[in-house]
Structure formats: C-alpha cells, structure tokens
Amino acid sequence: MESISEDHDSSRRSFLLGMAATGALAFSTFSNATGELMIPEPSVSFEPNTWVKIDPDGTTTITVAKSEMGQGVRTSLAMIIAEEMDADWSKVKVRQARPDTGNGGLFTGGSGSVIWSYDMLRKAGATVKAMLISAAAKKWNVAESNCMASSGVISEKNGSRKILYGELTDDAAKISVPSNPSLKSTGDFKLIGTPKPHIDNPDVVSGKAKYGLDVRIPGMKFAVMVRMPAYGASISSFDATETLKLPGILKAENVQGVGLVVLADNTYAALKGREALKIEWNMGSNATLNSAKISEQMKSGIGTVADVPASSAKKIEAHYELPYLAHATMEVMNCVADIRQSSAEIWCPTQVGDDIRNAVANVTGLSANSITVNTTLLGGGFGRRLNTDYASIAARISKAFKVPVLFMFSRQDDMRGDAYRPASYHICKGGLDSTGKVTGWVHKTVNGEASNPPYQIQSPNSNSTSVGLPIPTGAWRSVGHTSSIFVNECFIDELAVAAGKDPFEFRHNLLPNGKLKTVLEKVAELAEWTKPLPKGWGRGIACTDAYSAIAHVVEVSVSNAGILKVERIVAVVDCGIAINPMGVEAQIQGASVDALSTALKSEITIENGGVKQSTFRDFEWLRMNEMPKVEVHIIPSTASPNGMGEAGFPSVSPALCNAIFNATGIRVRTLPIQKTSLAAVDDPEINNNIGEINVFPSPFTSFFKVEGQLNTASSGEVLISIQNLLGSTLLETSAPFTNNGKFSQEINFSPASAGVYFLTVKSGSALIMRKIVKE
Amino acid sequence: MTTLTINGQQKTLDVPPDMPLLWALRDILGLTGTKYGCGVGVCGACTVLVDNSTAARSCLTTVAEMEGKSITTIEGLSTDNSHPLQKAWIELGVPQCGYCQAGQIMNATALLIKTPKPTDEDINLWMKDDICRCGTYQRIRAAIHQAAGQ
Numbered sequence: 028m029e030s031i032s033e034d035h036d037s038s039r040r041s042f043l044l045g046m047a048a049t050g051a052l053a054f055s056t057f058s059n060a061t062g063e064l065m066i067p068e069p070s071v072s073f074e075p076n077t078w079v080k081i082d083p084d085g086t087t088t089i090t091v092a093k094s095e096m097g098q099g100v101r102t103s104l105a106m107i108i109a110e111e112m113d114a115d116w117s118k119v120k121v122r123q124a125r126p127d128t129g130n131g132g133l134f135t136g137g138s139g140s141v142i143w144s145y146d147m148l149r150k151a152g153a154t155v156k157a158m159l160i161s162a163a164a165k166k167w168n169v170a171e172s173n174c175m176a177s178s179g180v181i182s183e184k185n186g187s188r189k190i191l192y193g194e195l196t197d198d199a200a201k202i203s204v205p206s207n208p209s210l211k212s213t214g215d216f217k218l219i220g221t222p223k224p225h226i227d228n229p230d231v232v233s234g235k236a237k238y239g240l241d242v243r244i245p246g247m248k249f250a251v252m253v254r255m256p257a258y259g260a261s262i263s264s265f266d267a268t269e270t271l272k273l274p275g276i277l278k279a280e281n282v283q284g285v286g287l288v289v290l291a292d293n294t295y296a297a298l299k300g301r302e303a304l305k306i307e308w309n310m311g312s313n314a315t316l317n318s319a320k321i322s323e324q325m326k327s328g329i330g331t332v333a334d335v336p337a338s339s340a341k342k343i344e345a346h347y348e349l350p351y352l353a354h355a356t357m358e359v360m361n362c363v364a365d366i367r368q369s370s371a372e373i374w375c376p377t378q379v380g381d382d383i384r385n386a387v388a389n390v391t392g393l394s395a396n397s398i399t400v401n402t403t404l405l406g407g408g409f410g411r412r413l414n415t416d417y418a419s420i421a422a423r424i425s426k427a428f429k430v431p432v433l434f435m436f437s438r439q440d441d442m443r444g445d446a447y448r449p450a451s452y453h454i455c456k457g458g459l460d461s462t463g464k465v466t467g468w469v470h471k472t473v474n475g476e477a478s479n480p481p482y483q484i485q486s487p488n489s490n491s492t493s494v495g496l497p498i499p500t501g502a503w504r505s506v507g508h509t510s511s512i513f514v515n516e517c518f519i520d521e522l523a524v525a526a527g528k529d530p531f532e533f534r535h536n537l538l539p540n541g542k543l544k545t546v547l548e549k550v551a552e553l554a555e556w557t558k559p560l561p562k563g564w565g566r567g568i569a570c571t572d573a574y575s576a577i578a579h580v581v582e583v584s585v586s587n588a589g590i591l592k593v594e595r596i597v598a599v600v601d602c603g604i605a606i607n608p609m610g611v612e613a614q615i616q617g618a619s620v621d622a623l624s625t626a627l628k629s630e631i632t633i634e635n636g637g638v639k640q641s642t643f644r645d646f647e648w649l650r651m652n653e654m655p656k657v658e659v660h661i662i663p664s665t666a667s668p669n670g671m672g673e674a675g676f677p678s679v680s681p682a683l684c685n686a687i688f689n690a691t692g693i694r695v696r697t698l699p700i701q702k703t704s705l706a707a708v709d710d711p712e713i714n715n716n717i718g719e720i721n722v723f724p725s726p727f728t729s730f731f732k733v734e735g736q737l738n739t740a741s742s743g744e745v746l747i748s749i750q751n752l753l754g755s756t757l758l759e760t761s762a763p764f765t766n767n768g769k770f771s772q773e774i775n776f777s778p779a780s781a782g783v784y785f786l787t788v789k790s791g792s793a794l795i796m797r798k799i800v801k802e
Numbered sequence: 803m804t805t806l807t808i809n810g811q812q813k814t815l816d817v818p819p820d821m822p823l824l825w826a827l828r829d830i831l832g833l834t835g836t837k838y839g840c841g842v843g844v845c846g847a848c849t850v851l852v853d854n855s856t857a858a859r860s861c862l863t864t865v866a867e868m869e870g871k872s873i874t875t876i877e878g879l880s881t882d883n884s885h886p887l888q889k890a891w892i893e894l895g896v897p898q899c900g901y902c903q904a905g906q907i908m909n910a911t912a913l914l915i916k917t918p919k920p921t922d923e924d925i926n927l928w929m930k931d932d933i934c935r936c937g938t939y940q941r942i943r944a945a946i947h948q949a950a951g952q
Binding site: 237243407 | 817818821822825828829830832833834835836837838839840841842844845847875876877879880883887888891892893894895896897898899900901902903904907925926927929930931932933934935936937938939940941942943
C-alpha cells in the first residue's frame with residue numbers, strides 16, 4: 028500500500044489526465060510524496076469511472092470518497108467495489124477523493140458511509156467487471172457468457188485461456204460503459220463478509236501513514252493561536268517583545284477573524300513563543316460561570332414534566348445528569364493551508380471535505396472551484412471533524428502572512444476549544460399496574476435528547492427543552508443517543524426492578540418480534556444471563572436499534588471498598604451484511620472503550636467561564652490495564668448493511684450502570700460514575716491493630732495531608748498511593764517514619780478529575796486503605 | 803549543536819538544546835512517524851526507543867539529553883515491516899485510526915526487550931500509560947503475545 032500522500036498525487040494524476048484520457052492512453056505527469064516532478068511515462072490505464080483504475084501491472088486503484096478516521100471505511104468501501112469487480116484484493120490500492128474528483132459528497136458521519144455507498148459502489152464495480160469480460164470475449168472471439176471473472180483474472184469457461192485484468196486495460200478501455208450491469212447475489216460474495224485488516228495498516232505500522240499534522244510542503248511555516256481563557260473573553264492588550272526575541276519566531280500579531288497568532292519555523296518555537304506573550308485579559312460576561320451553575324440552570328429550566336396516569340398502582344421517578352464530553356481525538360485539530368493570489372490548496376484531516384472548501388472560500392474570497400482540498404488520514408474523528416473551524420483559521424493565517432502554514436491546536440487548545448457533547452439533565456417518570464405492566468412512560472430532558480424507547484408502551488411521552496449556555500456543542504459519536512439511550516435503558520431497568528421482574532425478561536416481554544428482540548435473546552444466551560454470580564458481582568443489560576440492532580451485557584465486580592472491575596462485556600449486533608467483520612468487531616470493542624471511559628471517568632467541567640480540563644491527565648481515558656474482554660457476536664445476515672461507527676456506543680453505559688446496581692444496589696444516575704461511592708462500608712481495610720491514619724481536609728480540591736501511625740513499623744518509610752475507581756494506581760509517593768511509626772505527608776493531587784479515590788498506606792505487611800473524595 | 807544517532811544514522815542538530823526530541827524529529831528531520839499527542843508525557847503517542855533498551859517520551863526528552871545516544875523511531879524499526887510487532891499488528895488488524903500506534907509499538911518493543919515472554923499482567927502494567935482513543939487495547943494485547951511467540 029502506498030502512503031496516503033502518494034495516493035493524493037496519483038489521484039491527481041489520474042483525475043487530471045486520466046479522466047480526460049479515459050479509454051485511451053493516459054500520459055501521466057505527477058509528483059511524488061515530496062512534490063518533486065517525475066518524468067512522464069506512457070501507460071495504458073483502464074479507468075471507466077471515477078471509482079476504479081486498473082494499471083497494466085494489475086494494480087487496481089479504488090477511490091474512496093469518505094474520510095478514514097479509524098472506522099475502516101477505506102477498507103470496507105474498497106471491499107464493496109472489489110467484490111463486484113472480482114478484483115485481486117492483494118493488488119488493490121486506495122486513493123482519496125477530493126471535492127472536484129466527481130465522487131459525490133465527501134460528508135462522513137451519521138454512520139452512513141456504507142449505507143449510502145453500498146448500491147452505488149456495487150454498480151461501479153460491476154461496471155468494471157462487465158467491461159473486462161466484454162474485452163476478453165472480443166479478444167478471444169467467444170460469447171461473454173463463456174467468460175468468467177475471479178480474483179483479477181478472466182478465464183474461459185469452456186476452455187483453458189486466462190487473462191489478467193492488467194493485460195486487458197487497453198481493450199477494456201474501448202468497450203462502451205454498460206448502464207445496467209448485473210450485480211452478484213450475496214451468496215456469491217467472496218470478499219464481503221471475510222475479515223480484512225485495514226488496508227492502511229502497513230503504512231501505519233511503518234510510520235509512513237500521513238495524517239494532517241504530517242503534511243510538509245515547501246516553504247511551510249507553523250502557526251498556533253491564543254485561545255481565550257473564558258467564553259466571551261477578549262484580549263485588552265498584549266506585548267510580544269519577549270516572544271519576538273526567541274529563535275525561530277517569525278510573527279506574533281493579530282490576524283483578522285482569528286485573534287492573536289504566533290508564526291514560527293517549527294512547532295516548538297511557535298508554542299514557546301506563545302508562552303512568552305504577555306497578555307491582559309478582559310474576562311467578559313461569563314467569567315463566573317461554572318458547572319454547578321450550569322447544573323442549576325438545567326434543573327430549573329426543565330419546566331413542567333408530565334405525569335403518568337393517576338391510576339397507576341406504582342409510580343417511580345428518577346433524575347439523571349450527564350456531563351459535557353470532549354472529543355479528544357488523538358490527533359489534535361489542524362490544517363495545512365496554502366492560500367495564493369487566485370487559488371489555494373488545503374490538506375486537512377476532516378469529515379467534511381466539501382464544507383472545508385466552502386469555508387476556505389468564505390474566509391479567503393476565492394471561488395470554491397479554485398480551491399483544492401486533500402483529505403488526509405484522520406487521527407480520530409468522533410464527530411469533531413464535522414466542524415470547519417480549524418481550516419478557516421489556517422486559511423486566514425496563510426492569507427494574512429502570505430505563506431503556506433500548518434495551523435494546529437495544542438492538546439490544551441483542543442480540549443478547551445471543542446464543540447462538546449452537551450451536558451444534559453433528565454427526569455423520567457414511570458407507572459406500573461398491580462401486575463407489573465407499564466402504564467406510563469415520561470422522559471423529559473434539558474439540553475439532551477429524549478426519544479421513545481423501542482418497547483411496546485402505551486403513549487410514551489418523550490420531549491426536550493433547552494437552556495441557552497455559551498458552551499459550544501456538537502456531534503459526538505452517536506450524538507443524541509449518548510443521552511437518550513443511556514437514560515431510557517437505565518430507567519427501563521428501574522421499572523423492571525420496581526415491577527419485581529428480571530431486567531432481561533421485562534425488556535423481552537415489551538419488544539415486538541424483530542432484530543432487536545433477537546439480539547437481546549442472543550446476548551442473554553451468550554453472556555449466560557441466568558448463571559449465578561459470586562457475591563459482589565453483577566450483570567446489566569441494555570439494547571438499542573439506533574443504528575444497528577445491538578444489545579450488551581456488562582458484568583462487573585465491586586469490592587467492599589468500592590473498587591470496580593469490569594469483568595466482561597458481551598455484544599450481539601445485527602448490522603445487516605457485515606462488509607468487514609473484523610472492522611465491525613473493532614468498532615464494537617472501540618466503542619466499549621469510549622463508553623467505559625466516559626461513563627466511569629471523564630467529564631468536561633466549566634470553571635471561571637472556561638473549560639477546566641487540559642489534557643488526558645484530567646480528562647481520563649480507559650487504559651490497557653482497565654480494558655475488559657469484549658466479546659462480539661455478529662448475527663449472520665444478507666440484508667443491506669447498516670452503519671457501525673456509532674452503534675457500539677449507546678447501550679454500553681446503561682448496561683454498566685445496571686450491572687453496578689445488580690452488584691451493589693446503588694443506582695448511579697449521574698455520570699461519570701467515579702463521582703459516586705460504590706463502597707459498601709466506608710473504611711473497609713482499616714484494622715485498628717495495624718494503626719490509624721487521618722486525611723484532611725475531606726473532601727479536598729487539590730492538596731490534602733495524610734498523617735498517622737503504623738503500629739507494626741517504626742523504621743524505614745511508608746508507601747502512599749492513590750487508586751481510582753478501577754483500582755489503577757495514579758500516584759505513588761513515600762514518607763519517612765518520624766518516631767514510633769508516625770508519619771505525615773502532604774500530597775498534591777491537583778491534576779486529577781473530581782471523584783472518589785482510594786488512598787493506600789503501606790509498610791511491610793501493614794496496609795490501610797481509605798476512601799478519599801476530590802471535589 | 804547536538805550529535806546523536808537516529809535510526810542508525812548520525813545526525814547533527816542545530817536547534818535550541820531544550821527543544822523536545824519530538825519536535826526535532828518531526829519538524830527538523832521530517833520523521834513524522836513519531837506523533838504529538840499531549841506534549842506532557844501522559845498519552846504515549848510520541849514514544850521512541852533509546853539505545854535499543856528503554857522507551858522514552860520524546861515530548862519530555864530534550865535534544866540536549868540525547869547527545870551521543872542512539873534513537874530508534876517507528877521508521878527505523880525495520881525497513882520492510884518485518885519486525886515481529888509490525889507483523890502481528892498488521893495480521894491482527896490492531897490499528898483503527900492508527901495515530902497512537904507508533905507509540906504503542908515502540909513501547910511494546912521496549913517491553914519485549916526487557917520481558918521477551920510477557921504475561922497479560924506484564925502487558926497491562928507496561929502499556930497502561932499509552933492511550934488509544936479508538937480503544938484497540940484488546941488487539942494490542944493479543945498482538946504483543948503473538949509477536950512474543952506466545
């Protein structure tokens with residue numbers, strides 16, 4: 028597989044020259060990865076449409092019009108074309124479409140890439156195969172029905188002749204393009220449905236794969252901008268004297284529509300230069316806004332919530348609250364822009380290549396058709412790259428300074444400059460009759476989403492309202508379903524328990540026959556739903572048909588101290604025909620990590636009018652040692668495919684909370700879970716014979732002091748560590764004993780996010796554990 | 803001026819001595835396989851191998867500290883993806899977006915140098931500071947075992 032930057036060059040070659048010369052000799056002038064012109068070589072390529080090009084050596088280049096952000100779309104979409112054209116998969120390369128290459132819209136989101144492309148790409152592939160078969164039949168002077176295609180070879184059914192696709196390019200180019208080629212029946216699929224590693228993996232593991240930040244073009248400079256510390260803040264004055272003295276700094280000045288920008292020879296100089304700026308801020312009107320106030324505003328803004336029928340024998344009500352979430356893609360937002368007098372070229376990791384072109388046109392005044400947009404690989408997307416802010420900024424800077432620039436967010440910029448999954452507040456009410464039948468369902472939300480559950484409940488009442496806040500929000504993997512399905516699947520569980528019913532049976536009885544009921548049954552079977560668990564263990568279940576029908580069972584154990592372990596996750600999905608089962612499995616495993624991270628640990632909070640978190644230290648993600656085994660079962664299907672980018676997310680978090688309830692009797696209704704103590708008793712690991720410790724203040728915000736005495740030790744040192752909800756050690760330090768086993772130590776735990784943690788004090792065999800709360 | 807060896811080749815860098823190795827690799831030497839993730843040593847995307855023995859966060863390692871040292875980046879692990887970790891990563895389909903994987907592979911390289919036959923627990927402890935935002939941990943663990951011949 029060639030690297031993506033070469034893909035761009037080869038795609039330009041093909042489209043600029045190959046397209047005009049379709050069906051004839053294509054003389055190619057192109058540049059290599061570093062932009063150096065190469066000597067033209069004559070070649071005969073067969074390029075019947077904008078999706079496929081076959082070279083004489085058999086290399087089959089397939090165009091992919093959707094952005095690769097880890098969901099495997101460059102592999103799955105190429106597989107669809109390769110299937111219908113019976114290509115040799117080992118000879119397939121992928122090139123990335125641009126807005127001007129005639130491959131339709133580039134929008135990549137809503138889990139729609141496979142759904143929207145399936146029929147079109149099958150036809151594109153079938154067209155190629157039909158033309159190759161016609162060419163072979165003509166060459167051999169036999170009927171087309173006597174020719175068959177398989178893995179890049181046409182062979183004669185009643186004879187021994189064989190010819191490679193690459194040997195037919197010249198002949199096939201002379202065949203007229205059929206308008207209605209016949210498609211395979213799904214039973215004849217050889218490639219679709221087989222597990223394939225991503226086609227870019229060889230480039231990824233060799234370091235050759237090019238993401239946005241890896242683009243290097245001649246004369247390119249590096250730019251960062253100053254971000255406001257609060258929403259609505261502005262710079263009242265700045266002094267760039269110290270910045271301009273630093274090596275590598277080119278400019279430190281205001282750019283129209285952007286703000287204060289530092290331009291430098293390299294990233295380090297740009298970041299150092301920004302640090303050296305002296306800035307006076309006007310903090311603006313939101314300077315005192317914080318998460319507590321936002322929570323109050325949401326709660327008071329919910330308005331009237333309908334009631335369940337008064338005749339209900341039993342009524343229950345529950346309130347849920349979800350935090351803002353950052354996308355925190357591994358690759359920060361960035362864009363390379365080369366804005367020239369009358370044209371421009373952009374390299375950008377984006378989900379919306381067409382929108383990027385329009386955005387750059389808007390801010391530069393250039394016409395859209397004079398702007399070339401190259402979509403690079405994306406180091407994660409999750410919806411963040413549906414926005415175009417980073418490209419507009421890059422374009423404005425390049426235009427103002429008249430140089431090609433790589434504009435990037437630092438990690439802190441990225442975490443504080445996101446369009447967040449909205450924080451939301453939800454009230455649910457449910458009614459049951461005396462037999463446990465549901466008599467009413469109400470779900471109202473502020474700033475979240477409330478959709479009707481898939482269950483057969485009479486007159487469900489779901490509605491939403493909003494309160495205006497200055498925090499920008501946007502699409503975040505599975506979007507409104509992140510709140511709607513979390514709440515619905517937690518609340519149906521609460522209703523099941525209130526009705527005295529098994530949560531699986533309760534759901535099962537309320538579901539009409541269909542895919543969702545089938546996956547629910549299958550997940551219960553594979554997760555051994557009815558098998559007894561040890562004390563302190565629990566199972567939770569949840570399901571949704573938001574994207575594909577999917578059901579999860581999460582199994583947890585919770586220690587007396589309140590340390591949680593996610594023991595096992597079982598997922599069953601019916602996504603229609605699974606184009607690449609290896610990709611489907613990866614999406615479900617990955618979405619589980621998203622869901623566990625955000626359910627357990629991570630949140631974005633507002634302090635002094637701005638985002639508090641700045642990096643993965645205070646916006647924590649699940650780690651290797653916290654990763655449970657995720658078992659994925661795909662229901663065999665020949666139905667049209669559904670999307671899998673988002674399906675794996677929504678039902679994991681409610682299944683987890685339901686499992687915690689099953690294990691502990693504690694209903695967690697506010698995320699992240701680490702803000703709730705799951706401890707059965709407060710200080711379970713204290714044995715007075717060993718000694719005692721005191722922690723103060725409690726709760727604490729950044730610093731606390733631990734002092735105490737261990738009876739069994741009087742020399743050496745005491746080891747002090749802090750564990751999170753999952754038992755992972757986040758901090759380790761030590762303190763000397765003063766006398767008689769006494770010790771005292773101040774601990775700085777400021778970088779961590781708010782929540783319940785565990786302090787462990789250890790010396791030799793003596794161990795004391797104490798729950799601590801960080802606010 | 804700092805002289806160091808990168809992927810077997812001696813290089814002389816005329817950069818401020820406090821420049822992190824990460825930016826020297828990416829912006830000065832054009833070795834963009836080593837990635838920027840957080841810049842403060844908490845995500846692992848920038849991990850490189852020093853003196854063929856230890857893993858280092860190149861975002862926290864200055865160029866001056868690397869004087870006379872030998873650095874291996876993802877580009878230098880093999881010329882043809884033949885390193886057992888690269889082979890296992892491809893075969894088991896580890897990468898999703900792929901952005902963190904160079905760091906994951908370089909840290910796993912250091913693990914296998916120290917512990918040629920790691921257990922799950924060894925892998926969990928060694929790799930726990932390398933974030934994969936796509937959540938490929940399960941396959942990373944399997945790929946390390948496969949590369950170790952387990």
